[in-house]
Amino acid sequence: MRQDEIWNADAARRYDTPGTGMFAPEVLEPTLDRLAELAEGGRALEFAIGTGRVAVPLARRGVPVAGIELSPPMLDQLRTKADDATIPVVVGDMATARAPGTFRLVYLVFNTIANLLEQAEQVACFRNAARHLEPGGRFVIELWVPDLRKLPPGQPAVVMAADPGYVGVDTYDVLHQQVVSHHFRYDEQGGNGAAARLFRTPHRYIWPAELDLMAQLAGFELESRHADWSGAEFTAASRSHVSVYRLAAAGHES
Numbered sequence: 001m002r003q004d005e006i007w008n009a010d011a012a013r014r015y016d017t018p019g020t021g022m023f024a025p026e027v028l029e030p031t032l033d034r035l036a037e038l039a040e041g042g043r044a045l046e047f048a049i050g051t052g053r054v055a056v057p058l059a060r061r062g063v064p065v066a067g068i069e070l071s072p073p074m075l076d077q078l079r080t081k082a083d084d085a086t087i088p089v090v091v092g093d094m095a096t097a098r099a100p101g102t103f104r105l106v107y108l109v110f111n112t113i114a115n116l117l118e119q120a121e122q123v124a125c126f127r128n129a130a131r132h133l134e135p136g137g138r139f140v141i142e143l144w145v146p147d148l149r150k151l152p153p154g155q156p157a158v159v160m161a162a163d164p165g166y167v168g169v170d171t172y173d174v175l176h177q178q179v180v181s182h183h184f185r186y187d188e189q190g191g192n193g194a195a196a197r198l199f200r201t202p203h204r205y206i207w208p209a210e211l212d213l214m215a216q217l218a219g220f221e222l223e224s225r226h227a228d229w230s231g232a233e234f235t236a237a238s239r240s241h242v243s244v245y246r247l248a249a250a251g252h253e254s
């Protein structure tokens with residue numbers, strides 16, 4: 001399963017859910033508040049910008065935003081909301097592609113660093129973020145904490161969510177630190193034999209400590225880690241985190 005096969009025209013067309021799910025104001029508003037604050041009036045670059053869920057409203061708040069995105073169909077959806085002059089986007093891999101200029105902030109949200117399936121690619125992604133930043137600039141990552149405590153020995157799958165018309169199942173390969181999320185959507189009223197729609201995304205899961213080491217390899221220090229965008233304390237029970245990494249300021253000697 002390659003990322004460009006996953007994020008195809010059909011996935012791109014279904015991605016936006018205005019006002020609900022990941023597009024709900026209670027999800028987006030704290031994200032935008034925090035990113036605008038961390039941009040400190042400078043330019044921001046979103047890795048894996050997608051259809052512009054975050055970038056479009058962030059640009060509307062006056063933060064200059066650019067992007068890198070692998071999938072042309074996702075970018076086509078973004079272009080229905082913002083033109084190239086408003087949000088310039090380079091089509092390419094966030095681990096290697098170069099966007100013109102330098103930035104105060106690079107951000108990578110919604111667990112998407114885990115879409116890079118090799119450790120070396122994830123480290124390269126940190127290095128690529130560093131390459132785009134001004135001295136003292138920040139790289140912000142939103143990522144889930146691997147849910148392996150739910151996985152009994154010998155069992156390769158767990159139900160991660162079950163709602164009316166939706167069941168989500170994660171299948172694990174713990175030897176290779178891989179998890180595939182299977183999202184099944186179906187009509188609640190449909191009888192037996194009715195088709196369910198399946199969307200699958202493979203990930204390489206990352207522990208917070210491993211993420212910090214990747215950051216260190218690229219020249220970053222962890223500035224803050226919270227359980228959400230509003231600054232809730234990160235604890236052993238937290239299911240995800242917002243981690244802010246910072247490059248040394250110019251002239252800094254360590």
Ligand SMILES: C[S@@+](CC[C@H](N)C(=O)[O-])C[C@H]1O[C@@H](n2cnc3c(N)ncnc32)[C@H](O)[C@@H]1O
Pocket residue numbers: 003007047048049050051052053054068069070071074092093094095109110112115116
């Ligand atoms: C879950 S969506 C997130 C989109 C957007 N950041 C958001 O928060 O709504 C994942 C996106 O990552 C993109 N993607 C996956 N691998 C990528 C890579 N190596 N480089 C750039 N984009 C990538 C996909 O094409 C897709 O648009």
